[in-house]
Amino acid sequence: MKKATLCAALMLLGSLALQAVPTDVTYAEGEATIKSKAGKQQEASIGDVMNTGDTVRTGTAGLVELDQKGITLKLSPNTVLTLMERERGGGASPVLSVALGSLKLRFDKLTGKEPMIRTNGATGGVRGTELSVFSGADGSTLFVVDSGEVRVEAGGESVDLAAEEAVEVRLGQAPGGKFTVHRDQVDYAKWNEDKRAAMLADPAAAMTGIEIAMASYIKDVEQYDALFKEYSAKLADERAARVKITEAKGKGEGERYENEVVFPLMNQTSALGLNLRYSTLAALSLRRYVGGRLYLFLKAKYIARPDEAEWTGFLSRFNALLSDFEKSIAPHLVEADI
Amino acid sequence: MERPGIRIGALAAVIAAIVSLASCASLQRSQDEGDAKRIANLINAGNAQSLAGMSASPFLVDQEIVVLPADVSGFWQNAIAAGFRVDGAALERAAPVTAASYTEFAGTMEVKSFFAQYLKDGARILELSTGAGRRVLLLTRNAWFTLKIHGFKGPF
Numbered sequence: 001m002k003k004a005t006l007c008a009a010l011m012l013l014g015s016l017a018l019q020a021v022p023t024d025v026t027y028a029e030g031e032a033t034i035k036s037k038a039g040k041q042q043e044a045s046i047g048d049v050m051n052t053g054d055t056v057r058t059g060t061a062g063l064v065e066l067d068q069k070g071i072t073l074k075l076s077p078n079t080v081l082t083l084m085e086r087e088r089g090g091g092a093s094p095v096l097s098v099a100l101g102s103l104k105l106r107f108d109k110l111t112g113k114e115p116m117i118r119t120n121g122a123t124g125g126v127r128g129t130e131l132s133v134f135s136g137a138d139g140s141t142l143f144v145v146d147s148g149e150v151r152v153e154a155g156g157e158s159v160d161l162a163a164e165e166a167v168e169v170r171l172g173q174a175p176g177g178k179f180t181v182h183r184d185q186v187d188y189a190k191w192n193e194d195k196r197a198a199m200l201a202d203p204a205a206a207m208t209g210i211e212i213a214m215a216s217y218i219k220d221v222e223q224y225d226a227l228f229k230e231y232s233a234k235l236a237d238e239r240a241a242r243v244k245i246t247e248a249k250g251k252g253e254g255e256r257y258e259n260e261v262v263f264p265l266m267n268q269t270s271a272l273g274l275n276l277r278y279s280t281l282a283a284l285s286l287r288r289y290v291g292g293r294l295y296l297f298l299k300a301k302y303i304a305r306p307d308e309a310e311w312t313g314f315l316s317r318f319n320a321l322l323s324d325f326e327k328s329i330a331p332h333l334v335e336a337d338i
Numbered sequence: 339m340e341r342p343g344i345r346i347g348a349l350a351a352v353i354a355a356i357v358s359l360a361s362c363a364s365l366q367r368s369q370d371e372g373d374a375k376r377i378a379n380l381i382n383a384g385n386a387q388s389l390a391g392m393s394a395s396p397f398l399v400d401q402e403i404v405v406l407p408a409d410v411s412g413f414w415q416n417a418i419a420a421g422f423r424v425d426g427a428a429l430e431r432a433a434p435v436t437a438a439s440y441t442e443f444a445g446t447m448e449v450k451s452f453f454a455q456y457l458k459d460g461a462r463i464l465e466l467s468t469g470a471g472r473r474v475l476l477l478t479r480n481a482w483f484t485l486k487i488h489g490f491k492g493p494f
Contacts, residue, residue: 057405078408292404296402296409297412330447333447333448
């Protein structure tokens with residue numbers, strides 16, 4: 001049933017005014033792979049073209065540079081970037097999803113259609129020309145603006161950053177206080193290592209952040225799913241009504257009904273489908289790149305001492321999280337997402 | 339009327355087929371034992387680097403799909419550093435991966451998709467018992483004399 005809903009959502013997306021922009025690989029060094037929306041994995045090479053739904057991952061010594069028609073994106077090692085879309089202003093709007101690692105962005109010019117940036121715990125609306133986004137091991141995010149402005153949103157609050165300002169957002173929390181930082185002053189590797197160490201020192205606190213963020217994504221998915229089904233049913237009814245009107249009042253009246261009633265409803269339904277998909281993939285990103293990695297770190301730490309209270313306590317909460325994910329998120333995923 | 343020579347020939351062919359199948363099974367068993375022993379020896383020798391080198395990407399640890407090779411490498415390093423060993427490991431069971439095999443790792447949509455997408459023909463599930471009375475599962479594939487580890491579960 002849910003798979004049918006997902007298929008319907010994906011089919012309807014075509015009706016939105018898509019603003020997806022092909023993204024060219026202009027530089028690739030070391031280990032770097034691209035996983036397509038269809039699930040096919042290949043080594044990243046100069047000249048490759050990425051599209052919405054594709055993910056690029058860099059390895060320990062991997063570097064990738066992308067060009068998205070006027071936006072230069074530089075990925076550092078051990079970074080995962082997915083090109084996504086969500087509904088904004090009635091149309092599909094591009095989103096750069098940094099699940100892990102660091103991304104530096106430079107905009108040649110601002111057009112008002114800049115992509116939104118998301119991490120596992122925050123979103124950024126770009127009004128700047130040069131900025132860096134760091135997505136840490138514990139799900140924390142660091143936005144650093146070199147020039148221009150960026151609005152960072154998380155936990156229902158926002159903060160505006162100007163040039164040479166930065167803000168850190170902890171997973172499941174609102175943005176912290178902004179602070180001054182000079183260009184290229186941030187040592188991402190050290191920041192990320194500090195985050196990893198803090199997460200391992202207090203896995204219970206890290207788990208709380210993951211649970212809060214996952215609950216928020218699950219709530220979004222359930223709301224969008226319910227609305228999508230409601231609008232899909234309305235759309236089916238209105239399409240049937242349009243057929244009857246055409247039969248009773250002629251082709252012209254049918255077309256008028258199509259333009260005034262059916263088409264707007266189709267756009268609304270498409271937007272809901274797009275947001276359902278966006279929230280589903282955001283939950284998968286959180287589950288894999290924050291929750292899954294925390295599990296992996298702790299699994300290795302306690303592999304020879306599986307009865308330790310810290311491990312068993314974590315396991316109990318993690319299994320509950322997996323159960324929620326399997327029940328609420330997994331039915332909206334397709335095999336190629338994995 | 340059938341000639342005795344034909345009957346003897348048919349019998350010989352059946353026996354040859356049985357011997358051939360038996361030797362195939364025997365060869366497979368021998369390869370599984372060799373693969374299990376090789377991986378167990380690397381774990382017991384604390385050779386995280388070789389284990390990481392043999393690990394495929396993506397890699398499965400219990401129910402977790404690990405997509406970054408650096409994380410797989412870190413997992414082996416940290417597990418070895420934490421004292422993980424499989425002393426006295428013995429191969430208890432070896433089987434080809436089938437459509438239902440994913441449930442041995444976790445009965446989730448993600449693990450099912452991992453098995454469907456990333457495990458090619460010839461992948462095997464090896465179950466090892468350890469001297470400590472626990473068991474581990476290994477997902478392996480040995481092709482053209484190259485052994486790859488695709489997943490690990492345990493100890494349980």
